[in-house]
Amino acid sequence: ASVSSKPKTWNLSMFEIGKPLGKGKFGRVYLAKEKTSGFVCALKVLHKSEIQLGRVEKQVRREIEIQSHLAHPNVLRLYGHFHDIKRIFLILEFAGQGELYKHLCREERFPEAKAAQYIAQMASALKYLHKKHIMHRDIKPENILIGVYGEIKISDFGWSVHAPTNRRTTMCGTLDYLPPEMLSTWHDSYTDKVDLWSLGVLMYEFLVGVAPFEDSQALTKKRIVRAEYAVPSFVSSEAKDLIKKLLVLDPEERIALEEVERHPWIVKYCKSSRVPMGSCLK
Numbered sequence: 286a287s288v289s290s291k292p293k294t295w296n297l298s299m300f301e302i303g304k305p306l307g308k309g310k311f312g313r314v315y316l317a318k319e320k321t322s323g324f325v326c327a328l329k330v331l332h333k334s335e336i337q338l339g340r341v342e343k344q345v346r347r348e349i350e351i352q353s354h355l356a357h358p359n360v361l362r363l364y365g366h367f368h369d370i371k372r373i374f375l376i377l378e379f380a381g382q383g384e385l386y387k388h389l390c391r392e393e394r395f396p397e398a399k400a401a402q403y404i405a406q407m408a409s410a411l412k413y414l415h416k417k418h419i420m421h422r423d424i425k426p427e428n429i430l431i432g433v434y435g436e437i438k439i440s441d442f443g444w445s446v447h448a449p450t451n452r453r454t455t456m457c458g459t460l461d462y463l464p465p466e467m468l469s470t471w472h473d474s475y476t477d478k479v480d481l482w483s484l485g486v487l488m489y490e491f492l493v494g495v496a497p498f499e500d501s502q503a504l505t506k507k508r509i510v511r512a513e514y515a516v517p518s519f520v521s522s523e524a525k526d527l528i529k530k531l532l533v534l535d536p537e538e539r540i541a542l543e544e545v546e547r548h549p550w551i552v553k554y555c556k557s558s559r560v561p562m563g564s565c566l567k
């Protein structure tokens with residue numbers, strides 16, 4: 286049984302609401318079950334008042350528009366949405382192992398084998414998004430969920446837009462993941478290559494436990510635009526090589542996603558002899 290993706294009018298009475306899965310900036314997420322099919326999903330509840338207050342209607346509308354047309358094993362599915370007087374409800378795929386950043390906090394950093402599988406799945410998801418001319422622009426551990434089999438699920442497309450675009454959005458939240466071209470003044474437009482830089486920051490944080498440019502806000506900006514970071518000696522040389530090829534100032538010089546998937550550090554840990562898992566074997 287599955288929540289069919291055929292356009293259908295949904296309403297709250299069709300769902301049994303389960304335990305809360307977490308509280309975000311603009312809403313809470315609950316475990317839910319669609320009554321007729323028994324299909325387990327996640328229901329995100331957004332309050333229209335908060336959205337209007339936060340002036341993020343356009344962003345939420347764009348997020349729903351973009352995410353509802355995506356179908357990839359490493360991208361969290363948005364099956365549908367509905368609203369009542371006060372709230373908007375998103376019917377989402379349930380990610381059984383929750384938020385990746387909680388795993389990262391608990392484990393401090395990931396073993397190279399696990400990090401390589403996550404980066405391979407991220408590369409596969411980004412390849413899929415970029416082919417649809419969508420850049421995520423907000424790749425960071427907080428926006429990544431883990432599925433019931435331990436696979437990566439990218440969520441929260443609030444900042445994603447169709448590439449290329451010019452720099453008009455104000456930034457909020459951490460600067461750690463922003464590429465130099467989004468921070469600089471001489472670039473007023475950028476492409477999906479921004480996600481490659483963020484993939485490099487994510488890979489570094491998986492292996493080291495902190496972001497490469499983490500510092501005071503002023504210093505972080507300075508270090509990003511100079512690509513000034515150091516990799517600790519416990520990181521393998523192959524991993525260091527891939528980080529170096531992603532954290533390149535010139536967006537055009539960054540390693541392509543196809544090359545990420547063929548990089549020795551990825552191939553070493555995503556050999557086809559493994560249990561079929563995510564994109565390692567695609």
Ligand SMILES: COCCOc1ccc2cc1OCC(=O)N(C)CCCNCc1c[nH]c3ncnc(c13)N2
Pocket residue numbers: 306307308309310311312313314327329331345348375377378379380381382383384430440441442443
């Ligand atoms: C406008 O919003 C667009 C969609 O944003 C989200 C979709 C699904 C989400 C979380 C989303 O945004 C972030 C957020 O609300 N939190 C950080 C609080 C809850 C954290 N999730 C915990 C969680 C555990 N198992 C899950 N299975 C599916 N989705 C989940 C979760 N959360």
